[in-house]
Amino acid sequence: MSSATPLRHEAAAHLGSLATPGADGPEWIWRGGRLRPWSEATIHVNAVGHASVAAVFEGIKAYLAEDGENLLLFRLEDHLDRLRHSARICRVEIPHSRDELAEAVVDLLKANRAAGDTYVRPWAFPEGLIREQMVPAGARCEVVVDSWPFRSGFRREGCRAAVSSWLRITDASTPPRVKAFSNYHNGRLALIEARENGHDWPILLNDRHQVSEGAGACVALVRDGVVITPSLSSGVLESITRSTALTLLAEEGYEVEERPVDRTELYLADELFFLGTAWEVLPITAVDGLRVGEGVAGPVTERLYELYFSLVRGRSDRHLGWLTPVPVGAHV
Ligand code: PMP
Numbered sequence: 001m002s003s004a005t006p007l008r009h010e011a012a013a014h015l016g017s018l019a020t021p022g023a024d025g026p027e028w029i030w031r032g033g034r035l036r037p038w039s040e041a042t043i044h045v046n047a048v049g050h051a052s053v054a055a056v057f058e059g060i061k062a063y064l065a066e067d068g069e070n071l072l073l074f075r076l077e078d079h080l081d082r083l084r085h086s087a088r089i090c091r092v093e094i095p096h097s098r099d100e101l102a103e104a105v106v107d108l109l110k111a112n113r114a115a116g117d118t119y120v121r122p123w124a125f126p127e128g129l130i131r132e133q134m135v136p137a138g139a140r141c142e143v144v145v146d147s148w149p150f151r152s153g154f155r156r157e158g159c160r161a162a163v164s165s166w167l168r169i170t171d172a173s174t175p176p177r178v179k180a181f182s183n184y185h186n187g188r189l190a191l192i193e194a195r196e197n198g199h200d201w202p203i204l205l206n207d208r209h210q211v212s213e214g215a216g217a218c219v220a221l222v223r224d225g226v227v228i229t230p231s232l233s234s235g236v237l238e239s240i241t242r243s244t245a246l247t248l249l250a251e252e253g254y255e256v257e258e259r260p261v262d263r264t265e266l267y268l269a270d271e272l273f274f275l276g277t278a279w280e281v282l283p284i285t286a287v288d289g290l291r292v293g294e295g296v297a298g299p300v301t302e303r304l305y306e307l308y309f310s311l312v313r314g315r316s317d318r319h320l321g322w323l324t325p326v327p328v329g330a331h332v
Pocket of ligand 1: 238
């Protein structure tokens with residue numbers, strides 16, 4: 001199987017940047033309670049492998065504010081809460097408080113002199129050498145916070161999606177509500193299949209054969225002006241972008257529905273889009289080879305993008321509690 005299938009869409013290539021933080025990395029990384037030089041953040045080779053099975057993580061974005069003076073971390077506390085929820089379900093112990101981790105993220109951005117849109121990844125993995133196959137319950141984790149520059153923006157040309165033959169993992173086996181690295185095995189297989197078949201991204205059905213989510217994003221559709229997204233018990237991550245989008249759209253007066261969604265509803269959608277921290281609002285212009293709407297971003301998708309970006313760039317006077325400012329140029 002070729003892993004070198006060319007990406008036909010700029011959107012797909014853009015998201016690929018998530019996988020390549022740069023060979024050299026930033027100057028600093030936060031690990032186990034303090035900032036450390038990137039080059040010193042090493043680990044014994046025996047501490048990977050089984051230890052990674054129970055590792056949990058978050059993906060957070062900091063946006064350069066409109067005035068250029070601050071980076072605005074978006075819903076930092078909500079992400080750190082979700083990290084704790086993931087750890088609780090996986091029964092591993094994070095030895096840092098939410099406030100300590102929030103401070104770690106802010107300190108890291110300052111130390112790395114982040115001055116543009118930045119992706120922040122905190123993760124927690126059981127410390128020490130795990131030689132058993134099963135990481136014991138209550139295993140204490142080491143926490144690392146990494147960051148790298150990340151491009152943002154609306155990709156009006158969108159992407160082409162396909163329903164995967166791989167089903168989404170389920171709450172009864174490997175809960176998708178957890179943001180665990182091991183869960184991404186599922187999305188990865190679906191992504192490889194989608195690319196092999198000439199699409200950009202997969203949409204996975206759940207064990208009830210209804211729509212769940214993408215490989216790293218939620219999915220929503222618009223039909224007759226109503227915005228519909230699979231409910232939180234459809235086999236999805238409790239996405240922060242999804243909750244943001246539902247809030248913003250409801251405030252705009254759109255009717256929003258969270259409910260089970262059938263595959264064939266995707267085929268009748270006027271608009272279809274992915275939602276996620278990295279993906280932001282990404283229009284889907286074709287699904288299973290069927291054109292969605294006019295084959296370009298639709299009006300609700302465009303409006304949502306405007307609302308989302310005005311919020312994350314600090315242009316809105318609403319939901320200010322969702323933004324944690326970090327002054328650009330303030331060094332630790
Ligand atoms: N589903 C999956 C499987 C994801 O990996 C992500 C990205 N974190 C999302 C949904 C979107 O979640 P969020 O909006 O919190 O980034």
